[in-house]
Amino acid sequence: MERYNLFKHWKLTLxxxxxxxxxxxxxxxxxxSTGGGGSSSTGGGGSSSSTGSSSSIxxxxxxxxxxxxxxxxxxxxxxxxxxxxxxxxxxxxxxFCDLKAVNGLAAWMLTPNxxxxxxxxGLKNAKIRLENNAxxxxxxxxxxxxxxxxxxxxxxxxxxxxxDSSHYMNRLKSQLGRVFSSTMRTEIIAKASKGIIDDVVxxxxxxVSAQRVSPDLxxxxxxxxxxxxxxxxxxxxxxxxxxxxxxDYVVFxxxxxxxxxxxxxxxxxxxxHLNGEDFNHQQSLDSSEYTEQxxxxxxxxxxxxxxxxxxxxxxQNIKVLLRWxxxxxxxxxxxxxxx
Numbered sequence: 001m002e003r004y005n006l007f008k009h010w011k012l013t014l015x016x017x018x019x020x021x022x023x024x025x026x027x028x029x030x031x032x033s034t035g036g037g038g039s040s041s042t043g044g045g046g047s048s049s050s051t052g053s054s055s056s057i058x059x060x061x062x063x064x065x066x067x068x069x070x071x072x073x074x075x076x077x078x079x080x081x082x083x084x085x086x087x088x089x090x091x092x093x094x095x096f097c098d099l100k101a102v103n104g105l106a107a108w109m110l111t112p113n114x115x116x117x118x119x120x121x122g123l124k125n126a127k128i129r130l131e132n133n134a135x136x137x138x139x140x141x142x143x144x145x146x147x148x149x150x151x152x153x154x155x156x157x158x159x160x161x162x163x164d165s166s167h168y169m170n171r172l173k174s175q176l177g178r179v180f181s182s183t184m185r186t187e188i189i190a191k192a193s194k195g196i197i198d199d200v201v202x203x204x205x206x207x208v209s210a211q212r213v214s215p216d217l218x219x220x221x222x223x224x225x226x227x228x229x230x231x232x233x234x235x236x237x238x239x240x241x242x243x244x245x246x247x248d249y250v251v252f253x254x255x256x257x258x259x260x261x262x263x264x265x266x267x268x269x270x271x272x273h274l275n276g277e278d279f280n281h282q283q284s285l286d287s288s289e290y291t292e293q294x295x296x297x298x299x300x301x302x303x304x305x306x307x308x309x310x311x312x313x314x315x316q317n318i319k320v321l322l323r324w325x326x327x328x329x330x331x332x333x334x335x336x337x338x339x
Contacts, residue, residue, distance in 0.1 A: 075330060094178035098264060102177075102253035104214030109251050110265055112183040116285065119249055119267040123219070130209035130221055139218075140207040143252055146261045147222055148202035150175045154184060155199040161192035162304040164311060177253065177264035193312035195234030195305035197297065202226040208247070216254045218261075221285075223247040233297050233305045246270060247285040 099105050108122045123130070135143070153172040160168035168188070173181050191198060205224030212218050224246065231240040249267035254260055269285030 072331060076327070091179070091182075094182060098177045098179055098253075101255045102214075102216050102264065103256060104217040105251075105253055105264060109219075110177070110179045112179070112265075114265070114267050116249070116267060116269070128211050128213060128219060130211050130219065132209050134210040134212060135207060135218065135220070140210075143207060143210075143218065143220055143250070143261060144202070144205040144222060144224065146175070146252065146263065147205065147224065147248075147250060148226075150263050151200040151202055154188070155197070155201075157184075157188050158192050158197055159301075161188055162197075162301070162308045164308070175262055177262055180263060180265050189312075192308055194232065195309050196230065196232050197301070197305075198228070198230045200226070200228045216256060218252045220250050220252060221247065222250055231297060233302050234309065243270075249285075 095107060095110055098110060099107065106126065108126075111118070114122075150172065153175060157168045157172045169181070169185055172184060176184060202224045203226040205222055205226075208221040208223050210218055210220035225244060228243045228246065229240070230242075247269040249269070250263060251265040251267075252261050253264045254262060
């Protein structure tokens with residue numbers, strides 16, 4: 001119980017440690033200056049000199065503390081900015097690779113979690129009009145198969161993430177573009193860490209309308225029937241829902257010289273979270289509705305979800321501890337530089 005309470009209040013403990021580190025050198029300097037006070041008894045003239053010296057030391061001490069604080073703020077502000085720049089650079093690199101790989105693909109088409117109204121505005125600005133019978137039956141079936149395989153792999157990736165498999169994204173990653181793969185990875189981790197599964201099986205579907213922007217790029221509105229079960233196994237299944245038909249806009253692309261179609265973005269016709277509200281607060285593309293009900297899963301899956309949640313919580317705590325450790329080391333380093 002003591003160890004639990006100590007870990008529970010580790011943030012408070014670290015705050016106290018940092019405060020001690022920040023005040024340690026100042027206290028040490030103060031103790032050193034008390035030795036000079038003894039020399040004030042050596043006559044009147046000496047007393048004045050000692051007082052002046054003490055004032056000078058005090059002034060230097062405050063200057064040193066001010067420099068230390070400024071340097072500390074600048075260093076960590078710089079690290080924070082570098083972290084943001086690094087994240088932006090990685091995103092632009094992924095986007096660059098996607099744009100280079102697929103002829104006709106535009107940057108706006110890769111925007112994660114795009115709302116339908118924004119997507120339609122993008123189509124209008126790019127003068128792209130989706131039309132019926134824009135692709136032949138064989139190609140349409142190929143696109144539906146690609147969509148179905150990716151949706152199934154998505155659900156399996158969440159289950160593999162439950163099992164702490166380091167390869168949980170391997171299959172799905174091969175079916176998506178780089179930017180969309182990163183988006184899906186973030187969503188999979190978010191769901192798995194909360195004990196949510198999302199099993200998707202597409203039985204059949206059709207391309208409602210489409211436009212072949214280039215030989216390697218097709219934007220399509222697809223409608224599919226099957227089963228989409230989203231279950232929070234850690235909430236007594238009270239926030240689960242099921243749907244059997246849905247419609248999405250999908251950006252299909254293939255790399256130059258390749259016959260394999262991949263998904264570079266999905267603009268969800270209904271992007272649900274388990275509270276039953278649409279993620280993008282928009283009207284569904286499909287007239288079919290979802291049903292909220294208690295969906296059951298195996299006890300083994302419940303145990304796996306509980307273990308997964310604890311594992312992610314532990315990893316998050318370790319990350320926070322490492323950040324605090326870096327801050328403490330930074331303080332010590334700056335103190336060392338400034339003497």
